[in-house]
Structure formats: structure tokens, C-alpha cells
Amino acid sequence: MYNVMDYGAKGDGITNDASAIQTAIDQCSKNGGGRVLLPGGHIFNSGSILLKSEVDFHLERGAVLKASDDLADYYPLANEGKIVAHQSGLPSFLNSEYAGRPFHAFITGFHQKNVSVTGFGTIDANEKIFYGTNSGYHIEGTYYPRIPLMLLEDFLHVTIKDVTMINCAFWTVHLVGCNDVLIEGLRILNNLQMANSDGIDPDHCKNVRINNCHIECGDDAIVLKNSGDYRKYGACENITITNCTLISTSAAIKFGTEGEDDFRNILVSNCAISKSNRGISIQIRDNGNVENVVFSNITIETRRFSHEWWGRAEPICLTAIDRKPGVKAGKIKNITFQNISCKGENGIFLSGSSDNYIEEIQFQNVKVVLLKNSKWEIDGYDIRPCQGDGNMKGKISGIYCNYCKDVDFQGLRIEKKESIMDYYKEDVTLLEVTNVNVF
Template sequence: MMAVFDILQYGAIGDGKTNDSQAIQRAINDCATAGGGRVLLPAGRTYCSGLLVLKSNMDFYVENGARLIASGNKEDYPPSKYRNSTTGTMSNGLESPHALICAVGENDITISGGGTIDGNAEAFMDVVTPYHISGIIFPRPTLIFLGNCKRVTITQITLQNSSSWVLHPGGCEDILISGIRILCNLKMANSDGIDLDHCHNVRISNCYIECADDCIVLKNTKILEEFGPCENIVITGCTMVSTSGAFKIGTETVSDFRNILVDSCIIYNSNRGLGIQLRDQGNVENVRFTNIIIETRRFYERWWGKAEPIYVTALDRNEDQKAGSIKNVYFSNITCKGENGVYICGQADNPIEEIVLDNVRVEIDKWTKWEGGIYDKRPCIDEGLEHRDNAGVYCAHAKDVTLRNVKVVWGQDLPDYYGAALEAENVTELNLENFKGKAAIAGKQDILIQ
């Protein structure tokens, strides 16, 4: 029978105001000393806390009806110490990147229980505009950071109101995230849902994610480079809403990404749908997107992205940092409806290779007030915003591109900045198999190949 360590027995008050950090941490430490068990946050109370450090062999159990809320005092979150000055290693040096919950170098951790973990984002806000939150106070704590951990399960929990990234596993292996809700303010910049950073063997399933920044993002940051590629990732059965991008690989791409599957998901009321943004020396290969419904729309100008349902770009971040390669990316059985089309863009000296769109329907209409006729390439060396006609499918600087059973459909009475069903520029080995679509505006070319 699992040993239970009830935080009320350690002096936690649970009135939502008193800082219960010390009581909760004592329960965590005793659980670890005993060899593992369950740290229980009982239902019916709200527990206020600063940094909590989890240990191995532990189920951090926030009971259904209980809430853990982040303290609004920034002094309750120790400053980052990413690396030990002597060894240079992350696992010995990282304490917390300003996080509410943190674990480093630990194994067999579960966070569950049906309750709520609340980031108290309002405490870290300054000025709120109708479309965007500005004047944000820094540093803002991540809700959960897990560094160099193995065998992690996060299930049946609500993570909400984060002031920064919600869930950030860095250099972790064998992660299961299932049946969770992530609910963040849709105006709060940088409130990413799940950031997989140099992680291996990850399964994410049956989650609902609503946040202002990327819902699920795979990245390889420079500071965790020692942990190698992001690989063997399966995402299935998720519903996502984002003011930025629903699913993204990038832009931090110092290491490789490979063997990634996104299946049976719904994306709606989002700025961008499925994206790959390669900007550093890492390579992206063997990626599959299948059985997905996407709805995208324009948002306030300060948000990056222009309602692209699918966007794949490989662009140099700056003159000193050349982008790696993208190849073997497959999109199948996808239905898109939005205010922009598919956007694929490499570079003349670094074309994107082996891209397939198979059974993809792209419907484009206009219903928000924000200006169109723009592609957003940021971050990149050149001008980040490219003003040109928006095509149903736009592809530039690519090789071996197949559009099979792709259909482009336009709405009625569209602005003049909508153009061809297909525009291809500097694309070699372009294969069109049953491609259907006409130009949005009478008199413009249906298919434009340059």
C-alpha cells in the first residue's frame, strides 16, 4: 500500500493566503526519505506556495477539489542557476528557472489527482489592453519545470493561469502526459502550454490546451544542448486553442528533431495551426501530421503569425547562425479553414526537401478586421513580414514537393490580396496529383510557377 503524506499533518493552512511552502516541502522530503509514496493536497482548500522541489518515486497528488496557487511574491522563486560553475553540468546546477514546481535529476514522478495547479498570472501582470497584456513583470515563474528526469507521468490535473511556460520538461526521457487541461489567459504572451526541450520518448494524449502562446512546442535550447535531439514524440487526441501557434517545432533548434507523430487532433480559434520553424543548426526529419482539423484566424498585430494553418520554414536566424535542413515531412487527411493558406519557405542555398500534402483541403475566407496579404517569416535575417498575395498553397525554395489530392476553396467577396490557388517559386521536382483549385480573384492565375 502506498504511503500517504498529508500536507495538513505538516502544518499547511490552506486558506489561499498563508504561504504553505515549508509545510508542503517537509511532506515532500519525508516522502523521499521513506523511499517514496504520495504527497497529498486534500480537497476543499487552496494552498498558496512558492518553489516546491519534487523528489523521485513520488505521486504529487492534488486531490479533486483542491487548488495549489503560486505565491505572488517573486522572492518566493529563487533565481535561475542553470549550471554548476565547477562541473558545468545541468543536473548538479539547476535549482529552478523561477518555477512553482521543480524536479531535477529525479525519476518516477507523477503529478495527478484531479485538482488544480494555478500560476496566479494576475500577480505578474501590469497593463492589460483589449488585445494583449503589456508591461509584464519579469521574471515570471514557470508553473512546472522538470530537468533531466526519467519516467514522468502527468495526468488528470488542471494547470491554469500560468504567467510563463506551463509545463517545461528539459532533457527528460519517457514522459506520459494524458488527460490534462491547460487553461491560460489568451492575452498573456509566453504562456506556452507544453514545451518539450531536448526530450526523448514522449506520449501526449487526450489533452485540452488553451493558451496565448504555443500549445505544444518542441524545442532544443542552447542551454540544454548536452541532452541531444528531441525524438520519438507521439501526440494524439488533443484539442488546442492558441493566440500564437497550436503545434510547433522551433524556433530554438540547436539539435536535431526526428520521429514525430501528431495524429487525430483539433485546432480551432488559433492564429497558427501546425508549424515547423527551423532557425538554428539542428535538422528536422521524419515528421507525420495526420487526421487533423484546423481553423485559423488573424489576431492583434503584436502576435507573430498571419493565420497560416500549415507553415514550414527553414531560415537563418542571423548571419552567424545558418539553419539546418528539413526533410521527409508528411501531412495527410487534414482539413483547414482560415484566413491564410499553407506556407512553405526554405532558402535558395538550403531548400526544404521531401514535403508531401496528401488529401488536404484548404478553405480560405476573411472574417476578422486585421490586414492580410502578409507572410510572417520571423525570426530571420531579412525583413520578417513579406507583403504579397496570399495563395492557397505557397511554396518557395524547396525540392521534391508532392501535392496529392489537395483542394483549395475560397470564400466570397475576398480582398484583392488573395491570389493563386498554388504559387511555387524556385521549387524543383514539384509533383501535382489531382490538385484542384482556382485563383481567389477573377483575372489572377490559378497556378503560378516561377
């Protein structure tokens, strides 16, 4: 046991305890491993922390690890000799492109093994220091990319269990090129207005289990990625997501939009999605493919949050669209939806491209209930990011399919509630099928 108080940490919420915490981690790893303890009843103010092999970083119940107010306390992120430069970009709701590598991180590490972050304590990422403009529904950050709460690259055997993470202004748990990951009982509670505050982002990861988590965040709750700067780690594959409760002002579960490699062999089950701007979204804009994915036993409730957030309250949205000229989108193939109950302001939306059909999609025992439950207009569909503004204006449908091949409906039910009819009147349809082969 390596108690950070024995290494000089004050735990008074004022002193920067980073040096004491890091010394405890270094000693623990050097001596062959053990537990680094942040005892309860204290607030540990800290800048960047490096996790190392064979360390269980444990926050006792009542302990708070809080990110420093001073940006100078986050040293530049180095990877194989490369210092990452600051990138300032377009507002997050436009078609800004991100290669996946920030220039700072709060809790980080590279090429380690047998690492865990555990305990019933809290990690506070201190979002307020990153506030930019605020529309009342969407807070833009002061710069982009901002500081993730956790960025672990090339870790083998990672466990994150029972911790509560709050107030992150960017991706909360960003795992890059990691293998054998268990995330269980994690609570992520971010500001629903904060742009880019994703929950869990496995990026080029393999053999990942995400279980029994509760996530509330302004942006995607659980999102699989294959971002450009980490291509060397290959596909995102062999992943299970189960028994999670999710709330998001973007998509609760998403693949993409960063997709430079393949997503395959993924199971999502027994999840409850509520109050989300979009439920399940597979957004392929780069050359990675998606195949062999099953979504089962999921309830989805959607409502539109505001015009800045991507999405029009679609419970399920699959799109394969070229990001820009010269960047060819990959294929979406062999996706199954079983025992899905959808309720909200829009229907299921599937759209490939004239030269890139979405293929082999199965809907088994799927129910869609359309009802109006927000003040925002639902005037069609949203295909951002893409060339142009991405707004497909027009009537909505319970199911919309365009440029799809081999779509199978078994036990599909669509209901239109009076509230939706009052809002759309004759413009609501049950099934809109174009350029589709249904079997």
C-alpha cells in the same frame, strides 16, 4: 500516504504552505516513495516546490495549489552549482532570443526519477503578478523570462495526468532533458492575451507521449524545443501527440524557434485545432534539423488575432531561415501531411532559403478553405524571427512554396469562399510555386 495537512499546511489560501508541502515531499522520497496528498476543499498558497524521486504529487478534486503573490517566495534556480541571473529583454513579439533557462520556477526539480503529478485538482500560476503593458489583444510581461509553472530537468519516467493548470504567465510545463514522459488528460487554461504563456514545451526530450489534452493559451500550445542552455541533452525525438484539442494566439503545434539540436521521429494525429493564429508551424532558425515527421487526421481553423502575435493565420507554416548572420538554419526534410482539413484566413506556407531548400514534403488528402473571419488584415505572410521585420507583404495563396524540393501533392483541394474574395478580390491565388521541384 503523506497528507500535507499532517505536516502543518493550513490550506486557507493565505498562509504560505510551501514549507509543509516540501517537508511531506522530502519525507515521502526519503522513505522510498508514495503519494503526497493535497486534500480537496482547500487552497494551498505556496512559493517554489521541489519534486523528488518516487513521489506521486496528488491534487485531490477540489484542491487548488496557488503560486504566491510574493516574488521573494521563489528561490533562485540552481543547476549544477550555477545560479541563473535575471535577464530583461525586448518585447516578446520582437526577435528576442532565449536560451531556455529561467531564473525561478514554481514547481521544479533536477535529476529525479519515477515522479508523477496527478489528480483532478488545479494548479494556479497567478499570472496577474506579472502583468505589464496591455494592448487589449496582447499583455506584455513585466520582465522576461518569467516564472514557468513547472520546470523539470533531467527526469526519468515522468507522468502528468488529469490535473488542470491555469493562469500561467510563461511556459506552463517545461520539460528539459527528460526521458519517458507521459502527459495525459491535462487541461491548460491560460489567458489568450498573455505573452509567452506556452502550454507544453518538451525541450531536448525523448520518448514523450502527449495524449487527450485540452490546451488554451496565449502563445504556442504544444511546442517542441532544443534550447541553447541545454545542448548536452541532445535531440528531441520519439514523440507522439494525439487526441488533443488546441486553441492558441500563436501556433497550436510548433517545432522551434529554439532549435540547437535535431527534431526527429515525431507523430502528430487526431487533433482538433480551432481559433488559432497559426495551426502547425515548424520554425527552424538555428542549426538543428527536422526529419521523419507525420501529421495526420487533423482539423485546423485559423484566424488572425492581432499584429503583435507571430503568424498570419497560416494553417501550416514551414520555414527554414537563418536567425542572423553566422547562425545557419538546419534542414527540414521528410515531412508528411495526411488527411488534413484547413479552414481560415490564409493558406499553407512553405519557405526555405536559397541555400537551404525544404525537402521531401508530402501532402495527401489535404483540403484548404479560404474565408475571412476576423477584423484584421491578412496582407501576406510572417517569417519572424529573422533579420528585418519579417513581414512578407503581398497576395495570399492556397498553397505558397518557395525554395522547396520534392514536394508531392496527392488529393489536394483548395476552395475560396465569397468572404475571402470580397476582401482580397483578384489577389487570391490557388497555388504559388517558385524555386520548387514538384514531383
